Amino acid sequence: MSRSQVSLAVVVPRSPVTSPPGSDVTLNCSFSYKAGADLWRVVVTWQHPDYRVVHSFYYGQDQLARQNETYRNRTQLFPEQLSVGNASLRLKQVRGEDEGWYTCAVKNQVENTKGDVQLIVAAPYSEPQLAIGLPRPGDPVTLTVKVVGGYPRPTLLWLNAAGSDITNQSRTNHSVDSRGLYQIQSELEVVVNEAETFTFELDHPVMEQRVSRAVTLHPSTGGLYTDKNPNCEER
Amino acid sequence: MSRSQVSLAVVVPRSPVTSPPGSDVTLNCSFSYKAGADLWRVVVTWQHPDYRVVHSFYYGQDQLARQNETYRNRTQLFPEQLSVGNASLRLKQVRGEDEGWYTCAVKNQVENTKGDVQLIVAAPYSEPQLAIGLPRPGDPVTLTVKVVGGYPRPTLLWLNAAGSDITNQSRTNHSVDSRGLYQIQSELEVVVNEAETFTFELDHPVMEQRVSRAVTLHPSTGGLYTDKNPNCEER
Structure with missing residues (x-):
């Protein structure tokens, strides 16, 4: 050479x-x-x-x-x-x-x-926007999560309070904007008889983005966390 | 010297x-x-x-x-x-x-x-745990956020869809665990006649921790984001 x-x-x-x-x-x-x-x-x-x-x-x-x-x-x-x-x-x-x-x-x-x-x-997704439809008593509740501006498709998961995967009970729509970025919306319909926690997880390994957001739904019977802690102060 | x-x-x-x-x-x-x-x-x-x-x-x-x-x-x-x-x-x-x-x-x-x-x-707070009480139609909805394991007290804010501060409509309780860490719970009661977004913000400058979580509540009348985007695919 x-x-x-x-x-x-x-x-x-x-x-x-x-x-x-x-x-x-x-x-x-x-x-x-x-x-x-x-x-x-x-x-x-x-x-x-x-x-x-x-x-x-x-x-x-x-x-x-x-x-x-x-x-x-x-x-x-x-x-x-x-x-x-x-x-x-x-x-x-x-x-x-x-x-x-x-x-x-x-x-x-x-x-x-x-x-x-x-x-x-690749692009990271936005903070999930959570929306909740308030039903008539006994009717199912619709939990909707929307994430925008990401690429490629992430993995979306819905978990129940026990941590079990209930994603197959959800419906997910993808749309693409003019730049090629995804807008994804996932709806989960649940019947709530007692306080129950649902967790939405987004996993987007290309961007090392992992987001987990939990929400507890409960029939309205006063406050959920009725803390009897004697150290409680009120503001 | x-x-x-x-x-x-x-x-x-x-x-x-x-x-x-x-x-x-x-x-x-x-x-x-x-x-x-x-x-x-x-x-x-x-x-x-x-x-x-x-x-x-x-x-x-x-x-x-x-x-x-x-x-x-x-x-x-x-x-x-x-x-x-x-x-x-x-x-x-x-x-x-x-x-x-x-x-x-x-x-x-x-x-x-x-x-x-x-x-x-100082210690950072946990991810906010969001809980929502599902009311009878017309009754107010209670949004509760709980954060734990932090110190000292953070600033908590509730904002409505317009971005106005509605913190004075909320009730906040602080309790202290055996290690001296705070557990804080803030309740906001709102009446929802149409889709409205509420945002919870935690600002904890000592730990440079700033968390903002939004939730949209809407009377249950089908999906919220009824996207008619022709690029929509379903999974």
Whole structure:
């Protein structure tokens, strides 16, 4: 291996790059460009692992004839910065399908080097909005939880007071907004004869988001926590 | 200033030490003890800013005759470690009243040096437990929130849908457990004629704990979020 080969080595982030859908993201890639080298001879190619061309640059300009249509009008290099070794790719309006590994390949007449960057498309969900329908006595109660602005789908769980999974008694709707973010709503219908606690859990491992919210429902017969603690003070 | 004076310099933590009530805490204090110096001549005194004696050590042993009674049987040095310059104080069963600045004073025949450590007594509150009493139609609904295991008292707020403070419509009880931790329960009684959102906020600045939980109550007439979004899928 000649010394000039080492000089072209590509540097990409080791950690995955996380972006919410609908946003623009930059996948960093730098190569050790030697001042005075012929930029006309530099070929930068960004590829998906399936060899789809994401973006291609040679003869001193973008060459998008063979660009995969998925990426049309959504990619951009920073051409004025190629001369300082910046081959980063800007990807606009990120979608869930964009998730995966991207190869940044840089070559000149003699050298050929590349590196892989992982893109993860994800966003955390909002704080759950809890809604409760107040029924006529004896009728079932509807507990509704709504979470918005997240991606991809989380795991939703409903638990009863005993900690048993009662998710199959619930109904869940997903909808997608214009940016590709989910709005999820889960309804649980329960009959309440005595005080009972229901717990809603959202598990969204991609964003390391885990939310658990409990609510106790009881027939209205005065306060629930009738504490007889002698230390009680009132404010 | 002679060189030996510098050698006795006391080192204490710059940041406050935070402990929950009912726990044991160590207030660190070290001094640059010179190997071979006469420990018999070392006097270690821990004091409260009002000059109450918290713990005193001289003639090679604890001297607790003038110890303030608040600290009786609750303090301890590490005598075997004095010879390596460790004058840290163990304070057991911390109480709210223990909060404040503690002075670690170390002296020998010629030198006299001290440092101040701040003790903060605080603990975060649990996730709020929400309970809802299901009334007969037309009767008011009782929303109850319970938080436990914290110290000192937090600020509790109830807000209506418009974001207005309706805390004065609530009733709050505080009780104290055997460790000195608070259990707080706040009840809000509301009449619900249409869907309305109520928000409970807990602000506990000492622990930088801020919790906000909203619940929407609505007369039971089918689902609340009747989304007609064409992208809806059902699971």
